[in-house]
Amino acid sequence: MINLELPKKLRASANQAHQVAAQIFRPISRKYDLAEHEYPVELDTMAAMVEGLADSGTQKIGGAAGGRNDEAGDVEFVSNANGGNMSALLNALETSWGDVGLMLTIPYQGLGNAAIAAVATDEQLARFGKVWASMAITEPSFGSDSAAVTTTAVLDGDEWVLNGEKIFVTAGERSTHIVVWATVDKSLGRAAIKSFVVPRDAPGLSVARLEHKLGIKASDTAVLLLQDCRIPADNILGSPEVNVEKGFAGVMQTFDNTRPLVAAMAIGVTRAALEELRAILTDAGVEISYDTPAMNQHAAAAEFLRMEADYESAYLLALRAAWMADNKKPNSLEASMSKAKAGRTGTDVTLKAVELAGSLGYSQRLLLEKWGRDSKILDIFEGTQQIQQLIVARRVLGKTSAELK
Numbered sequence: 005m006i007n008l009e010l011p012k013k014l015r016a017s018a019n020q021a022h023q024v025a026a027q028i029f030r031p032i033s034r035k036y037d038l039a040e041h042e043y044p045v046e047l048d049t050m051a052a053m054v055e056g057l058a059d060s061g062t063q064k065i066g067g068a069a070g071g072r073n074d075e076a077g078d079v080e081f082v083s084n085a086n087g088g089n090m091s092a093l094l095n096a097l098e099t100s101w102g103d104v105g106l107m108l109t110i111p112y113q114g115l116g117n118a119a120i121a122a123v124a125t126d127e128q129l130a131r132f133g134k135v136w137a138s139m140a141i142t143e144p145s146f147g148s149d150s151a152a153v154t155t156t157a158v159l160d161g162d163e164w165v166l167n168g169e170k171i172f173v174t175a176g177e178r179s180t181h182i183v184v185w186a187t188v189d190k191s192l193g194r195a196a197i198k199s200f201v202v203p204r205d206a207p208g209l210s211v212a213r214l215e216h217k218l219g220i221k222a223s224d225t226a227v228l229l230l231q232d233c234r235i236p237a238d239n240i241l242g243s244p245e246v247n248v249e250k251g252f253a254g255v256m257q258t259f260d261n262t263r264p265l266v267a268a269m270a271i272g273v274t275r276a277a278l279e280e281l282r283a284i285l286t287d288a289g290v291e292i293s294y295d296t297p298a299m300n301q302h303a304a305a306a307e308f309l310r311m312e313a314d315y316e317s318a319y320l321l322a323l324r325a326a327w328m329a330d331n332k333k334p335n336s337l338e339a340s341m342s343k344a345k346a347g348r349t350g351t352d353v354t355l356k357a358v359e360l361a362g363s364l365g366y367s368q369r370l371l372l373e374k375w376g377r378d379s380k381i382l383d384i385f386e387g388t389q390q391i392q393q394l395i396v397a398r399r400v401l402g403k404t405s406a407e408l409k
């Protein structure tokens with residue numbers, strides 16, 4: 005039988021994240037939307053809390069810290085584990101309901117943390133388990149085509165020497181570490197792309213500038229330069245061997261953990277917009293009925309029901325992808341499906357909510373217009389809508405990336 009109830013332990017941690025979102029994020033949401041590049045000092049209190057919780061072994065507040073696939077947490081059923089991925093997903097959803105820009109700048113919860121959690125050795129987890137790691141893949145010459153990495157890593161004695169430029173790095177200025185994708189041998193193609201943990205104070209690493217953006221303004225987005233940047237040899241994640249047979253699988257595996265998290269962010273913003281819209285429609289005397297066919301209701305109520313159904317399906321797809329990761333089931337297809345659905349639903353619902361709320365929706369008196377701007381990025385980073393659809397199509401049709409591009 006399918007049981008759609010969340011386990012008790014996960015409910016408690018999601019509830020805690022919701023309280024943080026409601027009491028810390030929402031009150032400062034507009035302030036940091038208007039003050040781009042200003043550090044949200046209120047998050048320092050949270051950082052202390054997050055660290056305290058991590059020390060006590062309790063689940064972290066935010067979400068992007070992700071979880072190892074073998075980290076079985078609360079086990080409600082005999083053989084089904086709900087572990088780090090599921091918990092991280094729910095926390096990301098709740099905090100994004102509060103403010104997704106602030107969520108992306110929660111200390112110690114970067115997308116790089118999820119990458120580390122996915123592929124680090126036990127020794128590396130001990131060293132990097134409590135850092136704040138951003139993720140640097142994109143370069144001036146590519147975005148979607150992540151096999152086109154040109155940043156190089158050359159082993160020199162007991163150090164890697166990295167050279168290249170990384171752009172659009174979320175939390176690239178504030179994080180303590182950056183997970184950098186670089187090639188150890190360009191002639192060997194995509195199999196030679198590895199990820200490296202670069203500490204903020206590594207010699208040769210610098211922030212060139214910060215971007216001004218449409219939304220998620222509370223989150224810093226940096227251009228990073230690596231100029232003969234030196235890091236210890238054992239900061240490479242996974243094996244330094246280049247396995248041409250295995251190809252790109254090593255680094256790509258991190259997306260299976262991070263895509264459901266970005267889906268969760270979109271679902272959180274979607275829920276915020278739906279709640280606000282429901283209140284506005286109710287105030288305007290529009291009844292949303294679950295007993296009457298949509299076509300017999302007010303047009304706005306019918307739209308609401310359609311959007312709520314999209315929200316529910318995005319939520320369930322994301323839960324499935326995280327559950328599969330926690331239960332060591334390959335989830336690339338489901339991770340992409342969840343991100344495609346949630347990314348599109350987020351932009352659709354938030355902008356429709358602005359439309360249905362009329363001039364109030366477009367004004368800064370509410371956060372609806374902000375959510376409309378914030379949600380767009382969730383359909384772009386960690387793979388655009390089109391890229392997720394491409395991956396789904398390849399998996400469903402059994403085609404390789406060379407056969408379907």
Ligand SMILES: Cc1cc2nc3c(=O)[nH]c(=O)nc-3n(C[C@H](O)[C@H](O)[C@H](O)COP(=O)(O)OP(=O)(O)OC[C@H]3O[C@@H](n4cnc5c(N)ncnc54)[C@H](O)[C@@H]3O)c2cc1C
Pocket residue numbers: 115138139140141142146147148149171172173174175217225381384385386387388389390391394409
């Ligand atoms: C605010 C922000 C934060 C970001 N944070 C990070 C980060 O932390 N780390 C990081 O590494 N990167 C980050 N990025 C970069 C982001 O991942 C890329 O922007 C994204 O992957 C798309 O790449 P691109 O912008 O080069 O677009 P392109 O790849 O040039 O794509 C342009 C358009 O073409 C479409 N397209 C491309 N290829 C195909 C295809 N084969 N079939 C059909 N359509 C296709 C795309 O969907 C898109 O609509 C961030 C970007 C932004 C804006």
